[in-house]
Amino acid sequence: MDTKRFVLIGVGGQGNLLTARLLGEAALDMDIPVVVSEIHGMAQRGGIVEAAVLVGDVTSPIVSSAEADVLVSFEPLEALRALGKCNTDTVVVTNTAPYPPFTVAIGQGVYPPVDEMMDLIKAKAKKLVAFDGNAMAESVGNPLALNMVMLGALIGTGTVPISAEQMKKTISTSTKKAFLESNLKAFDLGMQSAN
């Protein structure tokens, strides 16, 4: 089976580790060989959190520079920062709602305009899927469902050998019941935005 390498970038608290774990569980349910890697610890205090999901004939748990098939970023600035993971065949999926780092707030840097960042990524990657994921999560009444929006968008790209039905089944069994309805709605909105 072909190897597929997915990199998931987020900021501490955005929930990209859960997204990675759900992909892993869905793959395991489908008997697809999978390995997931996560970084825990100090990085999670408002810093960048990187996860990787690799499926197929592969044993390495991480993705080297220029080797991502898909880069999923929960934040637009972090999509640009992680662009080194991409080659000219990489699909980039990103949330466009900025989560500015505190360095910007205290004047130690300037947050680049989102449009310019998106243009830059579009010019370099094979395909860019960009949408306001925060707005989608809020529209289903659950701002924490950004990770489901991003998961839906990734599945929507058709690059993952996991069906939407399987993914929804995994979401149903592995996330809190109280949020299930909004999680599934968020997942659908994400999927639609990638189609």
Next chain:
Amino acid sequence: MHKLLTDAPGTQMLLLGNEAIARGALEAGLAFATCYPGTPSSEIPENFFNLCKETDLYFEYSTNEKVAMEVAAGAAVSGLRTMVTLKHVGLNVASDPFMTLAYTGVKGGMVIVNADDPALFSSQNEQDNRYYARLSGCPMLEPTNTQEMKDLTIYAFELSEKLELPVILRTTTRLSHIRGAVKLGELKPVKKVGNFEKNPMRFVTVPAVSRNLHVGLLKKYDQAQEISSEMPFNEVIGNGKWGIVGNGVSVDYLQDAVADLGISDKVSIFKLGMCYPLPKDMIIKFLNSVEKVLIVEEGEPINETDIKAIAQENGITIPIKGKGVGAFSRLFEYDPGMVRSVVAEYFGIDYKAPEQVDLSSMPELPGRPPNLCAGCPHRATYYCVKQVYGKDSIYPTDIGCYTLGLLPPISMADFVVCMGSSVSSGCGFSKANDRKVVSFIGDSTFFHSGITGLVNAIHNKHNFTLVILDNGTTAMTGHQPHPGIDAGPIGWGDEMDQISIEDLVRGLGVKDVHVVKPFKLKKTIEAVQATKEFEGISVIISKEMCPLFAKATKQFKKTRPFYVNTSKCQNHRDCINLLACPAMYIDGEQVTIDENLCVGCSICAQVCPENAILPLKQ
């Protein structure tokens, strides 16, 4: 029921590497486990802590790693299967008992899980603890994936009992924090009561005894080396003439590299599952079967040096290389692309790496370093101390979330090397410099190794201020308990007694003690001022619970979030410039507070010269 207690042999679960180790220990009938938490090992004990009340396992968070090792030693020499988990620098703390425990050996299987941190994801150094196997004489095992993390854990207990020696299971950050499929085995019943047999000639290590014990330890080394050449996790994959030796996660990179380069038929991979003692006989046979060898190992050139020595002793003259080939160095981590390139280079394969997108036109991107959380009490304490002691005083700090005080605008961390060093180095800084010294240490770290430094400071009449940041938990590693906490709210009130930091500090003889609530800035500043005027050791205990922990344990007292009244705000920006709270951001030209992130600690409101920051009306 805890998921790691799932009694369904043969089924597959997606487990974190650390969960796989915990599961392996449970399948091996683990009876007794101790630790002081340390990333990247913390999820192993976290699982024990969460499940032990459902089982016969005894688990405790010990005061520090040395204590954990000694508590476990008592159980292991009494015949119980015992585990100690720690991060690489944790083994430094535990090394004193560990070195001599290797002499006495154990009766019940004892497994030390050691998690190294190449590339320093969350550590102060990247020391390679494979040297500890050599230093102690204890065997070391290295898994390469989640399944092996479980299986090797079980094997480690068996090996430990066979040799009557502690066995080290070494992981790295990558392995501890991968998730992969693990096939479950049977959960073995726990032998929970030991029976210590007195034997002073083995267990009381006076010189006359230890001389004999060292002889015995070397005999065990010989025995372990024979086992190493027969054990199933030392394995040669393939039968080509190009030899590659790998350990740990590097084996994964190697296997993928060989497949990607299409050279599987030309290569033999020696996968080292037991890296100490090295399987000498197997290695000689391997070296004699190949034309050249590449050693793939992160960290120090340990396998490389030893394998070169084995070749030399046996008159084998084929090329053997490791560090220095391509990008292979002693620094940081390896990665799949790097290993693929180096394998191609060393064996002369035509290979073109995937082409990275052109990054030349990238704008300058603002950094995103980790930051103290919104409502973190450390921010308030740092602010108050800085108001009194200014920028020129010396601020030794310690290991914990508060180390992030390093970053501007707080910039209140001048020196840290290890747990507890803030207190003892404060003694040195205050004697060596004609400047004020204020040391910062967390509550958990104070119990871990700050107390002895404080005893020294009092006894030797040093002159500085110690600030104990008491947030009621071990926050950085994931909210583990420590001796100073009230364990009632986390459901452990019957098992844990609370030690008062204030009573302890006063009991040691500190005369100038202040207990403050850091969110009350004015009173806190007054207390800090008093310490500046005091000659001798002052202690400030800054008491306010970590808001994340308080929320997670339903101890959070809901307070109204704050907002900026734009008609009053004069844009001084003291709030954001002095505090850098992540709940604040600049919208256009206006400082704004994200009410979803604000926990209502109110310190920005107290700092604002215009009183323009107010609680939201509900």
